[in-house]
Amino acid sequence: MxxxxxxxxxxxxxxxxxxxxxxxxxxxxxxxxxxxxxxxxxxxxxxxxxxxxxxxxxxxxxxxxxxxxxxxxxxxxxGIDNRVWKIALIGAGNLGKALLSYRGFRERGFFIKVIFDADPEKIGKNLKGIRIENIENLIPISRKEKLDMAIIAVPAEEAQKVALEVKKAGIKAILNFAPRRLNLPAGIIVKNVDLSMELENISFHLKRLKCI
Amino acid sequence: MxxxxxxxxxxxxxxxxxxxxxxxxxxxxxxxxxxxxxxxxxxxxxxxxxxxxxxxxxxxxxxxxxxxxxxxxxxxxxGIDNRVWKIALIGAGNLGKALLSYRGFRERGFFIKVIFDADPEKIGKNLKGIRIENIENLIPISRKEKLDMAIIAVPAEEAQKVALEVKKAGIKAILNFAPRRLNLPAGIIVKNVDLSMELENISFHLKRLKCI
The missing domain is CATH 1.10.10.10 (Winged helix-like DNA-binding domain superfamily/Winged helix DNA-binding domain)
Structure with a gap:
């Protein structure tokens, strides 16, 4: 191929x-x-x-x-034909909650199966019917659930540490929302969503519009 | 040019x-x-x-x-040199709240100046020190504040209506998070953030990895 x-x-x-x-x-x-x-x-x-x-x-x-x-x-x-991709959502803050409610994930076969967080106030509670697990149990739970991907929605300073754990857990892909470049060994797919880049793209065009 | x-x-x-x-x-x-x-x-x-x-x-x-x-x-x-881009955040749900806390916007000159929502429970309250205004006042407030961009973070079925109002208000650019294609007359820059596309991109690569 x-x-x-x-x-x-x-x-x-x-x-x-x-x-x-x-x-x-x-x-x-x-x-x-x-x-x-x-x-x-x-x-x-x-x-x-x-x-x-x-x-x-x-x-x-x-x-x-x-x-x-x-x-x-x-x-x-x-890769979205009759297939279920099992996802770990890491970070149960506002962004995590927004992603949980995001339409279109499920209909394309992307299922958030587990939520992880480090906040004792959140661990054990449910969001949209999914239990929030202790981030410390990321590796055993990921292996048991055979998770395919992780969505990282934690603060920037936590992202690298969490990403290394994700790699150790055998998860093969990360969608990273934390504004921090992840430094990982080979063998894992990482995609970064940088929302300020989208705004920069707009400002580039707006500025040119104004120059006309 | x-x-x-x-x-x-x-x-x-x-x-x-x-x-x-x-x-x-x-x-x-x-x-x-x-x-x-x-x-x-x-x-x-x-x-x-x-x-x-x-x-x-x-x-x-x-x-x-x-x-x-x-x-x-x-x-x-x-277009991010010493310039302030004034932004309307439309939609004060989880995604809107996550965007309000998103680091990197302010340091690049992107300032959320006004928040709009349609929910009477939310209107008049503050988020991160910014007042939530009634979406019905989008046009006068946008004109008064000379807003440059709008971030649309409303449910899919509201997005088109809101986008038309944004255009009417004279705002020149939209960053659209609603999973709905906006149909607008010329003269406005629209960028769509489709989060399921990012996951699809990952699943494309994961599937190929597994084929090796």
Whole structure:
């Protein structure tokens, strides 16, 4: 499998295509052209064809993509076809609570199975029906529950320590919300969500708008 | 100004470069090479040079980039040099509260000035010293306060309505956390944060790991 050849941006665009195709599900049309998909996603036809071509041939000449087949294929490529990903949420603060209520996780197969926190006031209580466990038990519980991913939503200064524990627990991927770069040995996937970067991206564009 | 030529991904990478350069501030060295910056950001030297070349010539042959000068330039390019961006936070739920506590907004010049909500229980109360205003007063308050951006953190079904009000209020940019595509007339910058896309990106890679 040509693993290294697929750009990260392509993977994000696959998610975008999938979202728009799913949104169309209620319509009855069988095919969708790359032009139509381009209009919906604001991505060029050429780019769409290039992105999809990494994974096979999904379109039919002059007809476009069979929508439901493409949805099925995209879900499979993205690893969200009939699969349950078991997630540890680490940090039961405001962000953790917001993520627990975040729609769209469950419907895509992402299930928060355990919540961990270090605060004795929180440990043992329930959030959305899920028990908050002591962070000290991260390793045994993660192993027992065979957790796939961890969402880190702890304060910045705790993040590195928690991430090392996650790695030790055998969890293979981290989504990190703490504004701190994690330094981990190879063998674990880390994605960082840095919300101030999004605002910076906006300010870049706003500033240019104002220069016109 | 060649506005259309700068890829979105370049702008995100500028933020990454800036973060790593700032992190180095405590060290005393004057220059940093693109190779070093590449190691810190996990981005290729060629890509770094290409990204920066959109905005001028910042490096010096055989010496590298003068670090503080590059930081200053990046801040200016990203629109976060001594500037205050005034932000409306719309939605005082868990996510809104988490965003209010999010470090890194203020130090980059992003100030949440007003909070809006529709819940009579919340209106008039304070969060982190900021008064929660009635969403019905979005337009007059935004105009009076000359707000630059709005962060939408309301339930999905409210997002479109709120976004239209934001546009009417003359705010020029939206950071949208509601899992709903916003349909707005031209003249407003919209960025969507879709947290399930991040998890999908991870599951894509995890699935491939397991295939090896």
């Amino acid at each position: 040509p693993q290294k050849l697929i750009p990260q941006t392509t993977v994000y665009r696959l998610s975008l295509y999938l979202r728009e195709l799913e949104r169309l599900e209620k319509e009855k049309r069988y095919y969708i052209s790359s032009r139509e998909l381009g209009k919906l996603t604001l991505i060029s036809e050429a780019q769409i064809r290039r992105d999809l071509s990494y994974f096979g041939k999904f379109g039919e000449t002059r007809l476009g993509y069979p929508r439901k087949v493409l949805i099925k294929n995209l879900r499979q490529i993205l | 060649p506005q259309k030529l700068i890829p979105q991904t370049t702008v995100y990478r500028l933020s990454l470069y800036l973060r790593e350069l700032e992190r180095l501030e405590k060290e005393k060295r004057y220059y940093i090479s693109s190779r070093e910056l590449g190691k810190l950001t996990l981005i290729s030297e060629a890509q770094i040079r290409r990204d920066l070349s959109y905005f001028g010539k910042f490096g010096e042959t055989r010496l590298g980039y003068p670090r503080k000068v590059l930081i200053k330039n990046l801040r200016q390019i990203l």
